[in-house]
Amino acid sequence: MRKQRLSSTDIGFLIFDMLRDGGATPISVAVIPDETTGWRAVVARRVRMTPATKRQLAVIERRLQATVELRG
Numbered sequence: 001m002r003k004q005r006l007s008s009t010d011i012g013f014l015i016f017d018m019l020r021d022g023g024a025t026p027i028s029v030a031v032i033p034d035e036t037t038g039w040r041a042v043v044a045r046r047v048r049m050t051p052a053t054k055r056q057l058a059v060i061e062r063r064l065q066a067t068v069e070l071r072g
Contacts, residue, residue, distance in 0.1 A: 003069040008032070008039070011068055015041055018060045024053040031070065039070040 006014075008031035020026040027047055034040040041061050043049070049057070 001067075003067060005069045005071040007071050011039065011064065011070065012041070014064060014068070015057070015060055019053070019056060022056050022060075024056050025050075027053070027057075029057075033070055037065050039065070 011031045012029045015029045015031075016026050027043055027049065029041045029043055031039050031041055041057065043057075
């Protein structure tokens with residue numbers, strides 16, 4: 001199956017929406033290129049997340065990395 005190519009902004013909005021739909025407090029997420037996985041999601045240091053939100057973010061990131069490729 002071919003991966004969908006999206007910009008970092010679009011991937012960030014997808015993650016934001018998936019967090020909100022999952023019941024977690026939505027946080028601002030930046031998507032940056034990564035050599036091993038293609039891209040990864042990062043949040044600001046000052047953002048405090050609950051352990052449940054951290055786990056949910058990791059699950060969403062892995063799920064999207066399997067289907068979405070960073071454009072550009």
